[in-house]
Amino acid sequence: MHRIGYVLPPGFQVMALGTQAVFEFANLVADEPFYEVENYSVTGGEVRASLGLTVHTRTLSVRSTADTWMVVGVLDPLVTTFPGELLHLLASCSARARRTAGLCTGAFVLAQAGLLEGRRATTHWSFADALRERHPNTQVEPDRIYIADGPVWTSAGMTAEFDLALGLVEKDLGTGVARDVAHRLVMHQYRSGGQSQHSEMLRLAPKSDRIQVALDYARRNLARTLSVEDLAEVASLSPRQFSRVFTAETGKSPAKAVEALRLEAARLMIEQSRHPLQVVARETGFRDGRHMREVFMRGFGVSPQAVRQHARTTG
Numbered sequence: 001m002h003r004i005g006y007v008l009p010p011g012f013q014v015m016a017l018g019t020q021a022v023f024e025f026a027n028l029v030a031d032e033p034f035y036e037v038e039n040y041s042v043t044g045g046e047v048r049a050s051l052g053l054t055v056h057t058r059t060l061s062v063r064s065t066a067d068t069w070m071v072v073g074v075l076d077p078l079v080t081t082f083p084g085e086l087l088h089l090l091a092s093c094s095a096r097a098r099r100t101a102g103l104c105t106g107a108f109v110l111a112q113a114g115l116l117e118g119r120r121a122t123t124h125w126s127f128a129d130a131l132r133e134r135h136p137n138t139q140v141e142p143d144r145i146y147i148a149d150g151p152v153w154t155s156a157g158m159t160a161e162f163d164l165a166l167g168l169v170e171k172d173l174g175t176g177v178a179r180d181v182a183h184r185l186v187m188h189q190y191r192s193g194g195q196s197q198h199s200e201m202l203r204l205a206p207k208s209d210r211i212q213v214a215l216d217y218a219r220r221n222l223a224r225t226l227s228v229e230d231l232a233e234v235a236s237l238s239p240r241q242f243s244r245v246f247t248a249e250t251g252k253s254p255a256k257a258v259e260a261l262r263l264e265a266a267r268l269m270i271e272q273s274r275h276p277l278q279v280v281a282r283e284t285g286f287r288d289g290r291h292m293r294e295v296f297m298r299g300f301g302v303s304p305q306a307v308r309q310h311a312r313t314t315g
Contacts, residue, residue: 002172004037005066007090008057009074009082009109014049015158016072016103022165022181029180030173040064042086050075060089067098068168073105073123078130080108087113101153101168103161110152111135119149124157162187204250204257210235211249214242218258222265222285226258258285263299266292270304271311277304 004023006016023035041047044059058064071090074080090113094100102110107123108131110116116138123131128142141147146155146164148171155164162185170178206212214235218226231254232242246254266284269275278289286292289304296304 001036002034002068003066004035004068004070005060005064005093006037006039007060007069007071007086007109008039008041008047008049008055009072009080009086010041010047011050011074011080012047012072013075013104014051014053016070016106016161017055019070019103019161019165021185022162022169025181025184026169026173026177029177029184034173038066042083042089060086060093062089062092064089064093065096066093069094069097069100071100071102071106071109073103073108075105077105077108077127082109082112091115097151099151099153099168101155101164103155103164104157107131107154108134110154111138115152116154119152120147121149121152121154122147122156123154126157204252204260206246206249208245208249210237211246214246214254215257215261219261219265222258222262223283224285226285228254231258259295260299262286263295266296266304267300267307270308277308280304 006020020037023037027033027035039055039057040060041057042060044057046054047057048054069090086109090100090109094113094115100110100115102108102121102123104124105127107116107121108127111121111131111134116135118137120139120141121131122128122141122144125142128140131138132140144156145160146153146167148167153164153168155161166178166182169181204215206215214231217234218231224230228239228243231246232239235242237245243254246257250257252260262284266280266286269280269284270277273280275283277292281287281289281292284292286295293303296302296307300307
């Protein structure tokens with residue numbers, strides 16, 4: 001039995017508790033009670049969330065044990081004072097655990113407890129600069145879904161907490177179980193830790209269903225030419241009307257939007273696979289490796305080779 005202890009500070013952000021469903025469904029998929037989940041707090045008893053609801057907790061003490069500690073964040077860690085007793089207990093309990101995770105702004109709790117000293121970490125993008133400034137000995141990477149640096153894991157904000165939980169399941173029970181859990185939870189995709197917090201599909205954010213359908217089609221068919229005429233046909237609009245509506249709704253021309261989607265997809269393939277760069281270029285719709293390099297330099301300021309090298313040295 002793998003014991004997971006959720007540490008809830010006063011005013012904790014309630015969405016983090018939803019990640020417990022990941023472990024619940026992992027038990028169902030594995031067809032055995034592999035995970036056991038309990039909530040803890042310094043005081044024990046009822047703890048109030050930021051939304052106002054209360055959750056019953058066990059008392060966290062120096063004798064508390066878990067295989068994995070999940071430290072939940074708060075809405076604004078910059079105005080929240082975390083009790084010294086919480087930091088002391090977390091440092092003590094973490095030393096005896098297999099791993100400790102900071103969910104969203106829970107990274108601030110880990111940092112104040114000394115658990116991020118000299119480590120790579122991430123947090124909600126809007127608080128990443130503050131985490132870096134307050135804890136200069138922590139290597140903060142603001143554009144990551146989650147990071148596992150040895151036994152210490154941290155996640156970006158909100159839904160990224162689910163990706164971290166799935167990453168833990170994958171580590172414990174394998175990729176197949178993690179993907180099955182994601183499917184049962186109706187998650188749009190199972191994102192690896194290296195993925196950017198900001199999806200290009202979210203950045204574009206079209207207002208109409210027609211443009212959204214065209215973007216979905218483009219994302220699924222990046223290896224194709226994807227001309228304006230092709231996308232306009234999918235959206236049931238004339239090419240001229242499609243270009244006008246698309247630019248008005250997304251702030252980008254169709255060609256620039258498709259290039260951004262290709263760039264995002266290529267980076268993920270480079271970071272997560274061993275495919276040769278020529279194969280990545282072909283699969284994501286670039287003319288060739290040289291064209292992909294030009295777009296990478298323009299979009300990221302680094303070459304595809306540099307992205308792969310970074311993924312290998314920090315993965």
